Amino acid sequence: MxxxxxxxxxxxxxxxxxxxxxxxxxxxxxxxxxxxxxxxxxxxxxxxxxxxxxxxxxxxxxxxxxxxxxxxxxxxxxxxxxxxxxxxxxxxxxxxxxxxxxxxxxxxxxxxxxxxxxxxxxxxxxxxxxxxxxxxxxxxxxxAGRFPLPRILGTEMLFPGPATHDGVMPVGQADGETTLDLCEAMLADLKAFDPENFTSKGQTGEDGYWHDDMLWYGPGGIGSNYRWSGFEKDHRASFLTAFPDRVGGNHYCRIGDGDFAAVSGWPSMTMTHKGDYIGVPATNRALTLRVMDFYRCAGGKIMENWVMLDYVDLFRQMGRDLIGEQARP
The missing domain is CATH 3.10.450.50 (Nuclear Transport Factor 2; Chain: A,)
Known part of the structure; x- marks a missing residue:
């Protein structure tokens, strides 16, 4: 082709x-x-x-x-x-x-x-x-000044493009297989975590998947964060506390292209709402989450990760109609 x-x-x-x-x-x-x-x-x-x-x-x-x-x-x-x-x-x-x-x-x-x-x-x-x-x-x-949640966990910002400014139809497509290999290995180890400190095997450090200066760009309600410590503090800790039995990786698509990779599941995650999450008390309901991840890698490390989550659908499953709430006077 x-x-x-x-x-x-x-x-x-x-x-x-x-x-x-x-x-x-x-x-x-x-x-x-x-x-x-x-x-x-x-x-x-x-x-x-x-x-x-x-x-x-x-x-x-x-x-x-x-x-x-x-x-x-x-x-x-x-x-x-x-x-x-x-x-x-x-x-x-x-x-x-x-x-x-x-x-x-x-x-x-x-x-x-x-x-x-x-x-x-x-x-x-x-x-x-x-x-x-x-x-x-x-x-x-x-x-629009109609934010329906009580707070943003990280830093809300306009999502930047890749630091290398080469994310649109990159060259060197064959290298995408190696890039995707790295991201798949990271995802495999990310599934298991220590419930005390929310760490997972092999994510950081000299032999880890993520660069020390990783950037993680999260969607509305989560926000973005810098380095693994910021990712844990501003997203992972609250998410795993609320959904400790989450299972992800149910993807319909995984592709690599140059230094970039993308994966998505519809839904990707299944989980139970067992703890408070961004103002919603635990409901103990079984939930699903639609997920998209975009990665840029360099030198065998993940440098940047853009994340899209269907939180309107997730909060609807938890009993919140965010679209309806923001429409009220």
Whole structure:
């Protein structure tokens, strides 16, 4: 297969600026007729080109005036997990003036950067047959002054692109297998942890997977943090206290491309809500969590990790309607 990344990358960076009279033809050239888009709550599953247009692309164009897409990472590779095939993965922002409600989130009438993590299955004819997308609507609520949670655990910030500024269709795709090997080894050891200090085998130190100066960029409600100590303090400790039996790694896609890798599960985690979490008392409910991780590695270490989680769906399972709460006067 030639560089299969180019056609979807061009399409996704064109479709929002395409006049309505030309959109149907563009969609037909780049999306299979029976395409499936699974999008984070409250959108969820969209079936077919017409549904994708009317329930995803058009709402973005209407809510974020003069919307444009700004990719920070766009990679592709053969999928190590079932169902196989070739996939692209992207971390991007949709930016525009937030002038009308979007999926229930009330507007700010100001510039907004909507984070989005995206995975696309690319068929041999270059068209997209399947997509998984997590929109960070909680962070969008924060930008609109309607943050529905009592606090942010880490530092809330605009997600930066890779420090190396080379995340969009990187060169040296063959190196992606080595990059993915490193990330898979890390994930395998991350599953087990010491309940006293929340550490896991082999994560840090001279022989560890993570660079000492690792950066972990977390979604709305969690925030970002620096070095492993910050990651434990601002995310891992509270998460494992609330969900101590969590089991992750149920991924439908794992790809590597140059110094970058991306993995995702829909859902990836299963767990029980056994402790308080960001203002929600333990419910003892069985929960699932949709997850996307994007990694940049160098010198045999993980340097940066961008994380997208469907927290609107997670909190709904815990009995909180964050979309409804932020819409109240």
């Amino acid at each position: 030639s560089d299969f990344r180019r056609a979807p990358h061009s399409f996704l960076n064109t479709v929002l600026a395409t006049p309505a009279r030309e959109t149907d033809d563009l969609l037909a050239r780049h999306l299979k007729e029976d395409v499936i888009f699974d999008i984070s709550d409250p959108v969820n599953r969209l079936s077919g080109r017409d549904s994708v247009r009317s329930a995803f692309f058009e709402p973005l164009k209407e809510a974020l005036s003069h919307v444009r897409r700004r990719d920070e990472i766009f990679i592709g590779g053969p999928n190590r997990r079932e169902p196989g095939g070739h996939w692209c993965a992207s971390f991007t922002h949709y930016l525009g003036n937030f002038e009308k409600p979007l999926f229930g989130v009330q507007p700010s009438n100001r510039l907004a950067f909507l984070r989005s993590g995206e995975f696309y299955r690319i068929e041999e004819d270059g068209r997209i047959s399947e997509a998984k997308i997590i929109l960070d609507l909680i962070d969008l609520m924060r930008q």
